[in-house]
Amino acid sequence: MTTVATRRARQTARGDFRWISTNRHVTQRTWATCPLSLRAVLPMMFRFGPGRAARRPGRLGPCGAALLAAAFLLSAGRAPAGPAGAGPECAAAAPLPDGMLLPVVGQHVARGRPVRVLAIGSSSTEGVGASSPARAYPRQLEGTLARAWRDAPVSVVNAGIGGETADQTLLRLEAALRQADKPDLVIWQVGTNDAVTGGDEARFRGLLEHGVALVRGAGIDLILLDQQFYPAIPDRARYERYVGLVASVAAAARVPVFSRYALMREWGRQDPTVLSGMLAQDGFHMGDRGYDCLAQALGQGIVRAAAPAPGAAGAVARARPQAEPGAPSLRRG
Numbered sequence: 139m140t141t142v143a144t145r146r147a148r149q150t151a152r153g154d155f156r157w158i159s160t161n162r163h164v165t166q167r168t169w170a171t172c173p174l175s176l177r178a179v180l181p182m183m184f185r186f187g188p189g190r191a192a193r194r195p196g197r198l199g200p201c202g203a204a205l206l207a208a209a210f211l212l213s214a215g216r217a218p219a220g221p222a223g224a225g226p227e228c229a230a231a232a233p234l235p236d237g238m239l240l241p242v243v244g245q246h247v248a249r250g251r252p253v254r255v256l257a258i259g260s261s262s263t264e265g266v267g268a269s270s271p272a273r274a275y276p277r278q279l280e281g282t283l284a285r286a287w288r289d290a291p292v293s294v295v296n297a298g299i300g301g302e303t304a305d306q307t308l309l310r311l312e313a314a315l316r317q318a319d320k321p322d323l324v325i326w327q328v329g330t331n332d333a334v335t336g337g338d339e340a341r342f343r344g345l346l347e348h349g350v351a352l353v354r355g356a357g358i359d360l361i362l363l364d365q366q367f368y369p370a371i372p373d374r375a376r377y378e379r380y381v382g383l384v385a386s387v388a389a390a391a392r393v394p395v396f397s398r399y400a401l402m403r404e405w406g407r408q409d410p411t412v413l414s415g416m417l418a419q420d421g422f423h424m425g426d427r428g429y430d431c432l433a434q435a436l437g438q439g440i441v442r443a444a445a446p447a448p449g450a451a452g453a454v455a456r457a458r459p460q461a462e463p464g465a466p467s468l469r470r471g
Contacts, residue, residue, distance in 0.1 A: 228431040234439035238394035240359040242322050244444040247290045253283070254319070255294040258311055259327025262366060262398075263298025267418030267425050274298070275429040275436070282437030295321070303331045304345045311349055315356050323440075324353050325396075327363035333380035334372070342380065346387040354391065361440070362388050362395045367402035368422050369413070394443065396436050402428075 246253045257263050257276040265274025280294035297310065307328060314321070326349060332342050346362075353360040364384040371377045381399045388395040406413035414421075416428030424432065 228434050234361070234394045234396055234443055238392075238443055240323060240361075240394075240440065240443040242357065242359045243440070246322055247287050247444050250289040252291045252293070253287065253323070254321045255279070255283075255292065255323045255325065256297060256314060256321035257294055257325045257327070258297040258307060258314070259325075259363065260298060260302040260307065260331055261300035261423060262330065262363075263296060263325075263327045264300050265296070265298065265429065266300050267420065267423030268429055269426050271296075273426045273429055275424075275433045278430055278433030279437050279440075282433055283440065286437070286441045298327070301331065303335070304328050304342055304349075308345055308349050308352075312352060315352060315358070320356060321358060323359040323361070325361045325363055325436075326353075329380050329384050330365040333365050333377045336373070336376055339379060339383060343383050343387060346384065347391075350387060350391045350393055354393075360393050361436075362393055363436075364395055364397050365399050366422075366424065367399045367406065367413075368417065369406065369410075370421060394439075396439060398432065401432075401435065 243253055245251075255276075257279070261267075263274070263276060265271055265276075268274050271277065274296060276294045276296040276298070280292060283292045283294070297314065299307075299310075307326070311324070311326065328346065328349075329342070350360065350362075362384055365377070365381050378399075381397075385395055385397070387393075402413060402416065405416055416424060416431065418425040418428075
């Protein structure tokens with residue numbers, strides 16, 4: 139009879155070896171020198187468990203022992219499945235500007251009502267560079283907020299599509315806001331691909347302004363998530379102009395910006411190895427650790443912005459999203 143413990147051990151072992159198979163760059167030397175089927179190792183994992191199997195190298199044979207050692211090393215090297223630890227590098231910069239409030243989200247949390255978050259953008263939202271979709275920042279953010287808001291169910295929809303520019307994402311944002319079941323908070327990750335490829339900066343600013351007006355006109359809270367910093371930016375001056383455009387449009391509309399650019403640049407200033415540890419192998423996208431830290435810092439900022447200090451009722455009323463002049467009229471579902 140298969141026990142619950144045995145089934146769990148098998149699931150764990152299969153998960154470890156699935157992870158190894160998708161990270162073959164780490165185990166390339168082992169695969170080249172030990173062309174042994176994993177079936178020779180898995181029964182030992184199932185029967186004895188990883189620790190006891192490792193103490194039986196004679197039964198595994200040299201290649202089996204090498205593969206098992208690789209499994210242990212890789213499993214130990216993976217970031218944990220839960221939230222990232224609160225390492226000092228995760229708190230290198232303030233998550234959101236002081237005084238920025240999220241009144242719609244705050245009302246839902248105060249009343250114990252569900253909070254719906256739409257995370258929309260390009261590859262940094264989709265999670266390119268992460269080891270699995272569960273390690274993308276929207277999924278990690280959902281866990282962070284759920285732990286903070288135990289009485290208010292929260293869901294974060296990942297609407298990221300890699301390679302998009304602002305105009306393409308804006309079309310999908312418009313479609314999402316036409317749906318009856320609208321979000322309470324939109325996190326619009328925008329500008330990286332526009333900054334990398336260049337183009338009409340005035341048009342980019344206009345797209346941002348239209349998107350901000352669209353969300354504000356719907357009475358929905360909004361956070362702009364700006365471009366990432368990475369060491370090999372090809373045209374730093376142009377790239378930083380695009381970063382500045384996001385900040386300028388947000389400041390004019392009094393919309394919070396979470397500046398990944400400032401956060402990641404600070405990681406690099408503190409220690410280049412800290413920044414490299416946050417990036418994927420391509421040196422451009424975030425990796426697991428970077429997405430974990432992003433979700434942690436962004437989540438902390440959202441929680442603070444949704445829970446203003448006592449006596450701030452007037453500020454909440456003033457900060458409540460209002461329809462911009464000429465903005466599309468969208469009714470909340």
